[in-house]
Amino acid sequence: MIHLEHVTKAFASGKGIFDVSFSVEPGMVFGFIGPNGAGKSTALRQLMGLIAADSGHATIGGFDCWVETKEVKRLVGYLPGEISLPGDFTGDHILQLMQQLHGGDRKRQADLLERFPFDPKTKVRKMSKGTKQKLALVGCFMKDAPVYLLDEPTSGLDPLMQERFLTWLEEERRLGKAILMSSHHFPEMEKSCERAALIKDGRIIVESDIHELIRSSRKQYTVEFGLAAQAEQFEIQVGATQKQQRVSFLTSDQLTLNQVLRLLTAYDIRSIQTAADDLEHVFLHYYGEGDES
CATH class of the missing domain: 3.30.70 (Alpha-Beta Plaits)
Structure with a gap:
């Protein structure tokens, strides 16, 4: 479902991703692990068609992530690592805009708001980091997509919300969704991921079944x-x-x-x-x- 083949994107700073390859199949949660600046977000932006690769090939659902961006975006629910929302908009307004842009099921949205509750009448500028993250999660998942790209999805969430997120993620996996998730929160990666890749200085240094990765370290x-x-x-x-x-x-x-x-x-x-x-x-x-x- 998600495929990167020898993808390289180098920036003037010398950072980027280099010869990155991995696949995420339906019904799999794949963990992408590495320190800040290692290249995790660059790889996810590559898959969303936000930046072009210098070389290599990236596809989602058989569509080229750069050439067929519109088709790719129809298949994907995307949660960026850095969330920037208009400060004077309320949560309700943000969700309405997301639904108009990307679609979404009202019943699914209501279910998500029950799991990740917050006051949707509050303006974004008055929201805490955790509340903004819950708003972003609802906005991402209310689109019932076959593929999700999640960049640090539990950032700012309290332990209860983290557990609810993991429960939701497992439900989505059982429905056959292909999920690529980057995170620094190791316990959640252990609980949710079937496979994982570790990236360092833009290069994947190991990819394995997560339990085998732990056993062999x-x-x-x-x-x-x-x-x-x-x-x-x-x-x-x-x-x-x-x-x-x-x-x-x-x-x-x-x-x-x-x-x-x-x-x-x-x-x-x-x-x-x-x-x-x-x-x-x-x-x-x-x-x-x-x-x-």
Whole structure:
């Protein structure tokens, strides 16, 4: 449904996206993860036909995202990362305009307003960031589209609204929608995404099933020794980081871990702890410690 093939768009600043390829099929939520400036929004704007690629090809529903922009926009509900709305318009006025421009079902809109409640009579300039985000979500999803492009969709939402958003997203996925979502909120990506791509400096560095991504990332283990001298000796053996009687090390390979555990049998060990397996640790692996490997 959504396809990018070797798409490159370079800006004068040197930033952009470079040789980006991935696909999102119907009934899939695909996570797009990376720090600010990594290229996530550029890729989404590319798909919306807002900027032209230097090379490569992007399609949605078989339509070229640059040449057949009108056809693409009929298929897509789009939530931009930076939402700019007229300050003197009320929420009602904004939703009416969106319905005139993009269409939308009244019953669906009412359902969304019940899930993401706010006072539609309030002017935009008086709305909090969270209220503006709820307005934008309602405006995006009231169009019953087969494809959604969501750039930081839960930005500004409180935990209750985040959970409601995830519930709504799962309902849409079950209806066969193709959903591409960028976010920095790791727990929501873990809960909602089937696959994910990590982008750094405009290039995709890994794409995988999200559970496989988490399983295969390097994990941190912390060992507490009975004696500081033993901790120092073990640190030298495995190239770890020592703090008093505690030594921390990283591994993603089961064989390596087994070798380390065999070494530990020669020591007086008080405890062994491991960091939780989650998407945040995957992120740190590729964007933090991963830079060293």
